[in-house]
Each structure stands twice: as structure tokens, then as C-alpha cells.
Amino acid sequence: MQRYLPRHRPPLEFRPRAERPGRGLRVRWLGAAGHVVQTETTTVLLDPFLTRPGLLRTASARLKPTPERWWRWLPERVDAICCGHSHYDHLLDAPEIARRTGALLLGSRTTASFARAHGLRPAQIVEVPPEGLTRRVGDVEIRFVPSRHGRIVAGRVPFPGEVERPPMLPARVFHYRMGGAYGVHLTTPFGCLYHNGSADLIDAELTELRADTILVGLAGRRSTPDYLGRLLRLLRPRLVVPTHHDLFFAPLETGVRLLPGVALDRFVAEVGGAGRVVMPTYEDVLTIPAGDPRDATFAPL
Numbered sequence: 001m002q003r004y005l006p007r008h009r010p011p012l013e014f015r016p017r018a019e020r021p022g023r024g025l026r027v028r029w030l031g032a033a034g035h036v037v038q039t040e041t042t043t044v045l046l047d048p049f050l051t052r053p054g055l056l057r058t059a060s061a062r063l064k065p066t067p068e069r070w071w072r073w074l075p076e077r078v079d080a081i082c083c084g085h086s087h088y089d090h091l092l093d094a095p096e097i098a099r100r101t102g103a104l105l106l107g108s109r110t111t112a113s114f115a116r117a118h119g120l121r122p123a124q125i126v127e128v129p130p131e132g133l134t135r136r137v138g139d140v141e142i143r144f145v146p147s148r149h150g151r152i153v154a155g156r157v158p159f160p161g162e163v164e165r166p167p168m169l170p171a172r173v174f175h176y177r178m179g180g181a182y183g184v185h186l187t188t189p190f191g192c193l194y195h196n197g198s199a200d201l202i203d204a205e206l207t208e209l210r211a212d213t214i215l216v217g218l219a220g221r222r223s224t225p226d227y228l229g230r231l232l233r234l235l236r237p238r239l240v241v242p243t244h245h246d247l248f249f250a251p252l253e254t255g256v257r258l259l260p261g262v263a264l265d266r267f268v269a270e271v272g273g274a275g276r277v278v279m280p281t282y283e284d285v286l287t288i289p290a291g292d293p294r295d296a297t298f299a300p301l
């Protein structure tokens with residue numbers, strides 16, 4: 001059904017282009033809250049979710065990663081994979097990617113339980129405690145910041161709770177319990193980036209942090225009062241990139257369709273003069289230079 005919705009093509013003003021991007025942090029959107037983030041030596045994935053089963057299948061079947069269909073969207077080498085929470089649209093594919101690449105997988109106890117069920121080596125699993133954690137991987141410092149999940153379904157967090165022991169696989173959508181939510185703060189040679197994969201936050205956890213760029217999860221943001229305003233005041237980013245604003249029930253090849261009601265124009269108005277907004281598709285790479293992140297540009301994949 002997703003294919004019948006209009007394809008989203010962001011206006012040119014939000015898509016600065018460069019034929020030959022210079023040096024910088026390379027960020028590529030994988031749909032939902034997923035991203036590839038690369039420095040010159042290190043690759044970190046944030047909430048990579050590529051299997052994207054259809055809506056009916058998601059609701060009715062056991063969910064299995066399909067790497068043979070999506071492997072081309074990922075780099076061959078991955079150093080670390082961060083899961084901000086453990087719903088299926090953040091966690092389903094992460095353990096399989098870690099198994100194939102040998103990457104570290106960082107996430108909540110629930111994420112670690114799924115990692116064990118997939119047979120990852122203990123040394124590959126970094127279980128993040130509720131108070132968060134900082135870990136250096138290559139030239140990136142990864143910091144898990146305690147956060148909250150948006151109350152996106154009738155004022156509630158869907159599938160709350162934790163998974164304390166390795167579950168039976170493949171699992172159903174409701175087996176992927178939320179498991180605790182984190183924002184992920186990356187300090188890189190090209191500046192700091194903050195990934196807020198679900199639309200809520202804990203203000204007190206962000207008062208000491210700054211970010212040059214934020215990847216702002218938009219799904220369900222209306223249930224969080226002044227969501228964007230609080231993030232912008234606390235982190236003071238200069239570059240603001242929406243994420244988790246697409247429908248994720250069809251393969252990436254079919255292009256970006258917006259979540260109903262996500263109101264990207266209102267998002268742009270809410271950011272106002274607080275930062276520059278850029279909008280990715282699945283088919284390009286954003287390069288963020290070390291100097292001013294507002295000089296970021298897109299180049300084709």
C-alpha cells in the first residue's frame with residue numbers, strides 16, 4: 001500500500017548539493033531512525049533497520065532479517081552498531097549485521113538479550129546500563145544518554161518492558177520490548193552529532209551536552225510538549241536533520257514516503273532560525289565539514 005502514496009522529494013532549499021564533497025563526517029540515512037555515520041577511519045551504525053517487512057507481515061508473522069535483500073545498502077566494514085531502544089524498527093537487523101561484520105553492538109539489556117539469541121560473541125556485546133555509558137571506538141567517542149520513548153500510541157509507549165533472557169527467534173513484533181531509551185551522542189574529528197531516535201527526552205541529561213548536528217526522530221513528536229524547542233535550546237545544534245519521518249513498510253528501493261501526519265513543513269517552522277534544516281533521501285550521502293556544519297552538502301550515493 002505504501003507504493004501508492006506519493007514519493008517524497010525534499011525541496012531544493014533543503015538539499016544543498018556538491019559534486020565533490022570535501023572532508024567531513026559522512027552521514028547516510030537508512031530509513032526509519034537508521035543511519036551510517038563515517039569518519040575517515042571508523043563506521044558507526046545507528047538503529048539500522050533495512051528488512052522493512054510490509055504492514056500485514058509485521059502484524060502477523062515472525063520477523064526475520066533478510067540480509068540478502070538489503071546488504072548493498074551497508075558498508076562492508078562496520079565498527080560499532082548503536083541501538084537507542086529495542087523496538088523491532090530499531091533492533092531487528094542490528095544483531096545480524098554485527099554477526100556478519102564483527103562489529104560491536106551497544107544497547108540496553110533487552111538489546112543484549114537479542115544479541116545473545118543471535119549468537120554474538122560476548123566480546124561483541126556492550127550492555128548499556130540505565131544510567132548510560134561512554135565507549136571509544138576508533139576515532140569516535142560514543143555516549144549513550146538516558147532518554148525517553150515518545151508516547152506515540154494513544155498516549156502510551158508501545159510494547160513497554162524488558163527482555164531479560166535471550167528470546168526465541170525469529171520473534172514477533174511484540175517480543176521486541178522497548179527496553180529503555182537512549183539518545184546517542186557521537187564526538188568525532190568533524191564535530192559532535194546527537195541522534196534522538198524516539199521523540200522524547202530527559203532535559204537534565206542534556207544540560208552539559210552540545211551537538212553541532214542533531215538527527216531528530218519525528219515519529220509521534222506531538223505527544224511530547226515543546227519537543228523540538230527543548231532539544232534545540234539544550235543542544236544548540238547548527239544543523240538539524242529530520243529522521244524517523246518515513247513510512248517503513250516497503251523496501252528502500254521504492255523511495256521515501258512520509259508517515260501520515262508527520263508535517264515536515266511545521267517541523268521546519270519549529271526549527272525557525274535556530275539551525276539549518278537539511279532533508280536526506282535514501283540515495284545520497286550528507287557530508288558535514290568540521291568548521292561550520294551549516295556548510296553540509298549532499299552527494300549521490
Ligand SMILES: [Zn+2]
Nearest residue numbers: 085087149198
Ligand atoms: Zn520505538
